[in-house]
Amino acid sequence: MGRSDLERLSREELIELVLRLQRPEKTSRTSSKPPATDRKERREQSKPGGGKPGHEGHSRVMSEDPDAVVDHRPDRCVCCGGSLHEDIPAEIVSVSEHIELPEVAPAVTQHRRLAVHCPSCGTRVVAPVPKAARGTPFGPRLHAVATYLKTFQALSYERLQAALSDLFGLRLSQGGLMNLLRRAQARFRPGREEAVSMLRRAAVVASDETGVRIEGSNAYHWVFHSADAVVHTASPTRGAVVVREMMDGHRPAVWISDRYTAQQGHAAAHQTCLAHLARDVAYAVETSDDPVPWRLQLWLRSVFALAERITDFASSTLAAKHRTLDRRLRAILATASGCDLTRDLQAKIGRARDQLLVFLVHPGAVEPTNNGSERLLRPSVVQRKMTNGYRAMWAAEGEADIRTVVDTARLTGSTPFGTILKTIGA
Incomplete structure (x- = not known):
C-alpha cells in the first residue's frame, strides 16, 4: 500500500490499520506454529523446565535380578578394634549398583563349502550351498538395529554408517545400508495390511498430516488411528483422496481432526479439535x-x-x-x-x-482434541528436520509401514525395538 492509498483512507480505516499492525505475532501458544518458531525473548520468559511444585518424584528402580551381588561388611569394630567374624549376623544398610555395557562385537560365522574326491570312483563331490549362505550376509538383529536407528533415532545414512562402525566395528557402504533397510521394510507390509484392516472396522478414527520432502518435492505424511490400530502413509497430496483410499468406503461413527476441508465429511459425526x-x-x-x-x-x-x-x-x-x-x-x-x-x-x-x-455423546470413546494424532506425527517431524526428507518414495512408504506396525504394537505395550526384531526375525 503506497502513500496515495493511505491518504484516501478514512480516519476509522487508518485506526483499524494501525491496530492491526500493532497486533502481536502468533506463537505456539496462540496458533498451530511449532515452539521452535517462537522468538527467543519469549522462550526466555517461559517457565523453567523440570519437576513442577507438587509433582511426585521418582528414583531409579533397583534391579530384581542382578548379574552379581557383592557384600561389603566391616571386619573390625571401630570402637574397640575387636574382630567381626563372618558368622555374626549382618543387616543391609544400603544398596547401590554399578551398571556397565559389555563390549559389543559382531558375531561372524564363516560357512565354507568343501569338496571331496570319492575314493571309490574318483568323483569330486561338492557340499550343497548352506541356507545361511543364501541371500544377505546380515542377520535379523543387525537388520533390526539399523532399522531402529534409521527410523526411530532419525539418523541419516552417513550418521548410521558412522554409528555402526564406531559402536560395533561394522563397515558398511551407504548402498549396502540402503539395500539392508529396503529388505527390512518389506517385512512390515503384512503388518501394515492388518492394521489397515482394523482401521476400516473402527467406530472412531482420528487423522492428521504434516509436510515432508520426498524426492525433492513437497509431499505429506498422514496418520490415521483408532483404539486398535495406527496407520501411517506417505502421499504426494494433501487432498481428501488420501482419506477415501485409506478408508475404502468405511464410514466410522465419529471422525476427529482439525478444520481442514480434506478431513471433513468422512464419518456420521465429526469432532473438531x-x-x-x-x-x-x-x-x-x-x-x-x-x-x-x-x-x-x-x-x-x-x-x-x-x-x-x-x-x-x-x-x-x-x-x-x-x-x-x-x-x-x-x-x-x-x-x-x-x-x-x-x-x-x-x-x-x-x-x-x-x-x-x-x-x-460418546463418553470415553471420543477425545475433545486431536492431540493423539499430533503426538503420533511428532517423530516424523523430527525425522524431517534431521534428514530433510527422503530420497525416494519407497523409503518414505517403507518407513510409514514400519511406524504403522510399531505404533500399533505400542497400543498393547510392546517396545519399538522388540517389535522390529520380532517382525524382521519372523
Missing part, C-alpha cells in the same frame, strides 16, 4: 480488548474440565451439561462485536458449532 480452537481464542484474547474472546476462553475451560471427568457422570447428567454448554455458546456467538478478530472467530466457531461437543 478443541486444542486448535483454544489457540485461536488465546490469540484473540491477547490481541483484542473485546470481551467475547475472553468469554469463549472461559467456555472452553469449562469444556476441558468436563472432559477430564466425563466418565464420572451419568448419561442424563452429561446431556444436561451438553445443553447448558450449547446454550452458553449460542449466546456468545450471538453477541455483537466491533472487532474483526472476534467476528472472524465467531464465524469460524459458528461453522463448526455442531462439531464441538460430539465427545459428550
Whole structure:
C-alpha cells in the first residue's frame, strides 16, 4: 500500500490499520506454529523446565535380578578394634549398583563349502550351498538395529554408517545400508495390511498430516488411528483422496481432526479439535480488548474440565451439561462485536458449532482434541528436520509401514525395538 492509498483512507480505516499492525505475532501458544518458531525473548520468559511444585518424584528402580551381588561388611569394630567374624549376623544398610555395557562385537560365522574326491570312483563331490549362505550376509538383529536407528533415532545414512562402525566395528557402504533397510521394510507390509484392516472396522478414527520432502518435492505424511490400530502413509497430496483410499468406503461413527476441508465429511459425526480452537481464542484474547474472546476462553475451560471427568457422570447428567454448554455458546456467538478478530472467530466457531461437543455423546470413546494424532506425527517431524526428507518414495512408504506396525504394537505395550526384531526375525 503506497502513500496515495493511505491518504484516501478514512480516519476509522487508518485506526483499524494501525491496530492491526500493532497486533502481536502468533506463537505456539496462540496458533498451530511449532515452539521452535517462537522468538527467543519469549522462550526466555517461559517457565523453567523440570519437576513442577507438587509433582511426585521418582528414583531409579533397583534391579530384581542382578548379574552379581557383592557384600561389603566391616571386619573390625571401630570402637574397640575387636574382630567381626563372618558368622555374626549382618543387616543391609544400603544398596547401590554399578551398571556397565559389555563390549559389543559382531558375531561372524564363516560357512565354507568343501569338496571331496570319492575314493571309490574318483568323483569330486561338492557340499550343497548352506541356507545361511543364501541371500544377505546380515542377520535379523543387525537388520533390526539399523532399522531402529534409521527410523526411530532419525539418523541419516552417513550418521548410521558412522554409528555402526564406531559402536560395533561394522563397515558398511551407504548402498549396502540402503539395500539392508529396503529388505527390512518389506517385512512390515503384512503388518501394515492388518492394521489397515482394523482401521476400516473402527467406530472412531482420528487423522492428521504434516509436510515432508520426498524426492525433492513437497509431499505429506498422514496418520490415521483408532483404539486398535495406527496407520501411517506417505502421499504426494494433501487432498481428501488420501482419506477415501485409506478408508475404502468405511464410514466410522465419529471422525476427529482439525478444520481442514480434506478431513471433513468422512464419518456420521465429526469432532473438531478443541486444542486448535483454544489457540485461536488465546490469540484473540491477547490481541483484542473485546470481551467475547475472553468469554469463549472461559467456555472452553469449562469444556476441558468436563472432559477430564466425563466418565464420572451419568448419561442424563452429561446431556444436561451438553445443553447448558450449547446454550452458553449460542449466546456468545450471538453477541455483537466491533472487532474483526472476534467476528472472524465467531464465524469460524459458528461453522463448526455442531462439531464441538460430539465427545459428550460418546463418553470415553471420543477425545475433545486431536492431540493423539499430533503426538503420533511428532517423530516424523523430527525425522524431517534431521534428514530433510527422503530420497525416494519407497523409503518414505517403507518407513510409514514400519511406524504403522510399531505404533500399533505400542497400543498393547510392546517396545519399538522388540517389535522390529520380532517382525524382521519372523
